Amino acid sequence: MKRRNENQNANKTASCENKRKFKDFCIEIFKVGFVGFGGGNALVPVMEEAFVRNDEFDEDQKTYDKDVLVANLTPGALPVELASALGNHAFGPKGMLLGPVLFSLPGVIMAAVLFMVLSSLSEGALNYINIAAVGVAGFIIALLCDYIAKVFARNKIVSERRFKRTYLVVGLVIFFTCGSAIYKLLGVDVTSVFSISTVHMLAVAFFIAFWLHGNRDALHITTTLVLSFLFMLANGKAGFLSQIPFLLPVVEILMLVLSVVGLISSVRETKVRLELDRVGIRKTFWSWLIFIVVLSIPAVVILQDAVPFLLRDLLSTFMSFGGGDAYLTIADGMFVEQGYISEDIFYSQIITVVNVLPGSILCKTLFGIGFYMGYGTTGVAALGILTGISAFACSVGASCAAFYLIYYLYSGISKMKAIEFIGRWIRPIVCGLLVKVMLALINSGMALDETTGVSRWVILIFIVVLAGVNYYVKKRFKPNPWLMVIVDIIVSLVFFAIL
Template sequence: MKFSAFLLNILKIGCLGFGGGSALIPIFEDVFVGENKLDTKENFDKDIIVASLTPGALPIEIASSIGKRNFGKKGMILGGVMMALPGIIASLLLITLLSALQEMIAPVVKCLTVGVSAFIIYLLINYVKSVFVENKVKGKRRFNRSLFVMIAVFVLSGGKNLFKLLGLKGDYIISVSTVYILLAAFFLIICIKATDNKILQSVSVIISAVYLFEHGGFDHKYISQITALVDIIMIVMVLIFAFRKFNFFERNNIKIKDTLSDLGYWVIFLSLVICPIIMLDLHSFVFAFRSIVSVLMSFGGGDAYLVIADGLFVDDMVSEDTFYNNIVSVVNILPGSILGKTLSCVGYYFGLDFFGNYLGSIFMAIAGGGIAIGVSCGAFHIFYSLYDEFSTSRVCQTLGNYIRAIIAGLLGNVILILFRQSKNTAISYQIPMIVIFLILIGSVILNHILSEKFRVNNTVIVIIDILISCLLFCYI
């Protein structure tokens, strides 16, 4: 594959980036591992593991990693940029249009997202199916364990959305964020595989259960103290096992020079996007600094990032009304990283208010999007170099064996979210919910037939899904 073709494929994936970062994993794998054979499944699984462990936007990090492996530094930078670009540009354009033509544009956007949701659900189901097939080939024991992991992760992450989708009253008993599930899984694997002591392994299981329990939405006056204590215990245990098992201080093969080189490129990239706004006004550095901090705090996915953005930007830089009625609405219905879109939109509104002109707002929006890309990828490549050094250990091998099962469980939750969004669309426009669900399910079945029987490519399939949803909306 030529470099130009790689960038074009990344751009296409960026345009289909609905459903959050996890939803794009099957698309990346299909395009670069399956269809074009640009990368191996082993490398791609490593990308997923490292991106899940680091702060920032997962799809941007994966695009940057694939780009670096195959095209060097230019692929590393432009891969991340091209992945983020469609969402950033689309969100800024839609914010401008909504201001002038809100009543006209909003229904069209809602209609389009139903069709795209059907396409994403189809891809996610295929990914989950591939995980089942892969583990079945590796034996009954492996299949049963992977199935248990998938179900457990789905219950922990998706139970609440299933509860709401069915319209049941009350609160679901537990709802754990993606990041906490991943951290608990990684902790458990590290502790179990780094020691043969049954007592320590049992203690690790109990601590993981307590960790998930305390992050499951429960409210108690002592919960903060318990959380802090458990976090400290987990960190100490991981450090002890890591230093004893990996002989960290005796290792000298970590590619420090290459890692510093990658980091240097991203520092230059960040300087190029931040310097223009500082030159316009030195006080705009506050926005840049808070943006960097927000990305470094962005564990837990796009929805979790909105909470971080609220704390850092709302009232001081954008009003609550602007943030929730304009920015949040736009970033949730367009493709691309929520992190990148949110920072760009916050920058746009802050720049318009701070500088009083559109030139300043554009520079500020570019800075916001650039910071999302640069900080995400910089953190990713640092952790990636460390992962390469320890990838032959039992811990990393076990992590590689079960990461796809964990992701499959999380994707079940993404499917529920897409159904819920479509359900909300039905309620907004007084359309029977059964009609929306039939559109989604019918489109998924049609997609399967078009792909398996007639070998129609994904671009044509998603266009067909959008046309079907638009025609049915017009008819209704």
């Protein structure tokens, strides 16, 4: 009887200790969310300090290193995936679900407040917001330039050959995607031959990765060049070849078939052996599916085209390689170019807000798109927040589902040539796509010439100089991002007031 009471007391003590640790974990991950500036990789040492080097938690260095590696191979929001992994290792399903939500919550709450304020302003007040957004654009362009510079520097360390090829890849992506943005910047009314969307560019990139992935024979190179060129020409702004019956569907089917063939070949070459915890996989994916479905209900009730929109949320997350800044190119292609949200709102309001707040850019961007879709449909900010939550749930759920898929398969697929090829070249491709984002930010700022009377070329020079100063200050002094943004906004308001 005495031993039984001792066991019960021990179990009760262990249960209390586990609850205390879980509470401490929730508080700590929420605190990390408040300092979540600088992108996913910038948060890797922050999370390591909070959970690996902290004796309060049981995360070991080897497990954390694997989490970081898998998160970098996985599309979606890297810090959200790490938060889920940390919670899952320590507390199982409840930690897996609550970790990423609590990490993202500070940024999403602050974003919701700012979106409600922006959506209720008058046209005159919005003009001041757009002027302030020019200052933020200078900050964002500096961040994107820093990202691009790091990609080039990393590839130069690998080899001089990789460095030169990075220039080639970035140049080709700019050539095929940025034509219309460049013509718009120059004020030339010309239709670009290509200027394909981000989605189509990534489709070509994955086709090359799965079908080519290092093969140098004539068959692979010829089919890759011909099919990729036809696909981009048919999907270009000028619409060449789009009138030829069945051409585009045939090209797309061939690209899909060859991608599957190449992927199977890659699996055979590496002799992938998968030893899976099928029960764990089922529980994990059912948990995230239920999470997405339940939180998607508000959008389904409020929005007329909710299902296509939510599916695009999921797809855009699965396509998001290269960090949060890179997701801006995906969002542009999936939502702006397809008419779900206007370019003006996306670049002057959503991007402005998500880049000055902590947390995942991907999650905040989808929350913002969902908010403005709900608000635009109903005119009620509270309903906009509900549709924003649905979009946010898709971003978190898709990110974590992708992470756990790669996590379970990692030991087998990490050596596949196709996966290595994607890991090697996805960041240079993203660099080219980020140039498109920078051009869009500049064009958005130059459009203020109509409401402010300031020459569009003067605005262009101002943005370029401001971005250059931001880049130098960031590299030289590493100031607080909030301080940089506030100074940029003040400088922009003063600049337009003087002129």
